[in-house]
Amino acid sequence: MPLKPPVTFLPIRVAESGFYRGFTKDVAITAKILVGALILWAIAFPDQAASVLGAMNSVILATFNYWYVYVMAFFVILCFALALWPAAGAMRLGHDDDRPEFSNFSWFSMMFGAGIGIGMLTFATAEPMYHFAKNPSTIMGLTEGSTAGNVRDAYIWSFTHWGLAAWASYAIVGLALGYFSYRRGLPLTIRSALTPIFGKALSGPLGHAIDVVAVVATVLGVAQTLGFGVEQFISGLSRIGFGDWLFDFAADGSKSSSTMGIIFALIVIMGASTLSALSGVGKGIKWLSNINMGLSFFVLTFFLIFGSTVFGLSTLFVGIWDYLLSIPGNIFTVWTADGTETGDALSGWQGGWTIFYWAWWIAFAPFVGVFLARISKGRTIREYVLGAMIIPAVMCFVWFALVGGTAIDLELSGVANGAIVDAGQADQLFAMLAVILSDTLAYLMSVLVVILLLTYLVTSADSAVLIINTINAAGDEGPKARPHILFWGAALALVVGGLIIAGGLGAIQTAMVIGALPFSFVMVLMGLSLIKAIYRDGKRMKHGLPTTHVEPSSAAV
Template sequence: MKPPITEIDIKTADGGFYDGFTTHVTITAKLIIGALIVWAVAFPEQAGAFLSNINSFILAFFNLWYIYAIALFLLTCFILAAVPSSGKLKLGLDHEKPEFDNFSWFSMMFGAGIGIGMLTFATAEPLYHWQSNPQTIQGITTESGADNVRAAYQWSFLHWGLGAWGAYALAGLGLAFFSYRRGLPLTIRSSLTPLFGDRMAGRTGHVVDVVAVVATVLGVAQTLGFGVEQFIAGLERIGFGSWLTRPDGDGGTTSTTAGIIFALVVIMGASTLSALSGVGKGIKWLSNINMGLSFFLLAFFVIFGSTFFGLSALFVGIWDYLVALPGMLFTVWDADAAGVEGELGDWQAAWSVFYWAWWIAFAPFVGLFLARISKGRTIREYVLGALIVPSLMCFVWFALVGGTAIDLELSGTADGAIVGAGQEDQLFAMLAVMLQPALAWIFSVIVVVLLLTYLVTSADSAVLIINTINAAGDEGPKARPHILFWGAALGLVVGSLLIGGGLSAVQTAMVIGALPFSVVMVLMCVALFKAVYRDYKREQQGIPTLYDPAQPAE
């Protein structure tokens, strides 16, 4: 048996504007994203219709692929962590220790991966599923009834729990294993070397990295799109003016073009400045701030919210979720079928398949970031930290915050004020129901600040990750023009799609961008199992499995 591959020769520019970057990857990714921006701005209706048709095709014919892919990612992580011989393997050399302490590690992981979702969806998602879910479609529970609370949390936990973090953890595990044990570049292509060998240094590897960059941009754009809408709603709540929104014709409101541009200038400007400072300074500092504010806000709901209702929803919901998880992970309903089966299929496409695509599109960003901050940890420690702990944190948020909203509606205290608000405004509406106007304003300001730090953390982390992939895994400082370009590109993608077609346009582009990267991630699972097994056989034969930094491979 031969030693593992510990070097792939990825060509990078030796000078000029793209010094240190892989021009094939960088320029191709820029052209694709630039073309999307120009298309969305110049021909918004045509772009929207075309993207919508592709989206419908993907949701109709690839729903089974997305559902089984997420199940595979989760099983891969658990198996590698549970097997003693693989779980004890360190993501790094034997003597290396973690760079960040546990609190900073968890803060950066949570803030970059799913923090924004807590502010938008911890209220909205349980409320949505309390009104409609597969159990109500089948007539098992009552829409907006007390008997539907358990079902609401079962499906909320499915979308924001182990499935989401399984995709992130799998991507990060593949990157960390091959980068820190084999000495390969910290880029997506390195994780496929057991399958394709030296071809990862050429065109095949270029394609993999371009797919990862495009998926990252669209996945982060989806997250920023939700965040921008809520940021604008919060600014209006705290008195920045009615110019931020306008009536949408259906009794609600939508963000104005001026509001979207203003929000993006603030968010992307701050995130670009943070990205210029690097992971160890700006991003770490912001992550610790938003983690502290998150615990403060969560403590507020523990003290003043529907605590007993929320804790009941938490413990009962986790039990229901774990018992039903195998069925929810592997069940595929046919949207083309008649009757209840078709309704269930439509619901699954609109919810579960959409979320699985979102997490897959977000995985190259969060995965590479997780790998970057997890060097020196064992596979078992990494999986427990990157999969179980954040899931539990999400469950706590959904139970206490969303549970308070449901309880206020069930008791009649809210009188429809929370349910009737737009998704982006429901948290602020709940604060207005719970508190006197002055206190509601103060807490709304706290939420707006917390939301801004989460948005900035996600955006600046994404810019650094994109440049790391473009630079063939080089984690060192990047030239300012490239940081500025990708910061502007993220803002323009979000702005052009939001202005041209709203959040649905952003969602459509993201689902399309996630499909090719889902293939890469499935191959990553195969590569990890092959690499771990072959390393076990190498150790039996006395063949080294770790790279030697003092003697790099020829």
């Protein structure tokens, strides 16, 4: 049976004039209606929104827990398989003579800043501290919480959640998009990655639906990230003297971010990110990403010198070893509620941590994937997969070991005396700085962390706005009309603010888990589509047939 040529043309109708000129109205308008409806619902009926979202989230966690776990395992296995597959690994994301546009440092900086930068500032301290107190081993009675014997288990799960699985999910989306856009000449939009399965049917309603699902998942995934960042940004502003108006105080002395504090933070963050988005990926985003990386290395160097260096480094190397040994078991383990105290506790823990993270990475994947594809043209599949999956994971491990390890060591030794563990999740990094530094130095470092956090928030938000508009414009990477950039900047701010006011970070979390589910099915199809395309291109190469798209202007013979 003769090999059919690959699909190298996917017509997607876009408006030729008017407000939506250059955009696919079916995608752009539908996505705006869905996101707008969510915003209005969360703001107008906050109690109902929180209740309904919570109920839907409970059903999904109970019904699709196996699905989320096995899907993430599939992404990790597929990434390594593609990197090790000789015929696939040598292929470039583009023509054979294409070379990377960005240096390795800029590539990594943009990739890391857009992918996980914000979460690192919150969770590098908070997550090891939480698992240090409670994790599956403590639930099963194998270790005792908040003791030296529980440190290794705390890092197994911290590294599991922020390691290879997270970056594999991003890498698959970015690889599929880069492959079909730069080798096949298809639009840089989610539907293009499914052409080996659905062909030109993706030009119509099916393709529109896939892109809408990707846009909604992106909005919710980025909203989750911005939500954590906003909470920590407010804590940082409070630490550097912006006042108590940033918080609401309950009768029992507990505090939470005030509505005015949330609004102020979102105005600062989304105002700066919208201005950056208007400047494009090659200017504002690249510039901010390089600042992010420089400041990040400064903070890491600070903890390497002034933190619990020996404890942190030993935690890093032992933690990586333990994590690698745990992968075969943890990557396939699913705990379900069985009516026993231990079984129900394990199921609840996994739903609140592992399943939440898998949903977060999946919801974040269309955004990071499109962004990775945009900055990775010219790289080989092997270089791309290993660079996009292993290097950022190791960077996460270093952060967790040096920053989180210092916090654990300060609590174990009694130096912190509960100051870190008793602080809220968003405030633990600042609390740790107050423990290890004098008041003046703690203030100065807190200012630097607030600046770093702001640049990460801006980088993620402006990148998301550009990616959303790229999908809405049928993959057009060119300049977008200012009103659409302004709309999505405002929409992100309102989703974050509306859901936080409706039910705190938990409301964003539940909305994100729900939004990630349909896109998880799209991602599995992307992986299968990629396997099919690479396999058939390998056969075409053996028969001397072309495997890359040639522009009409250079196709004359």
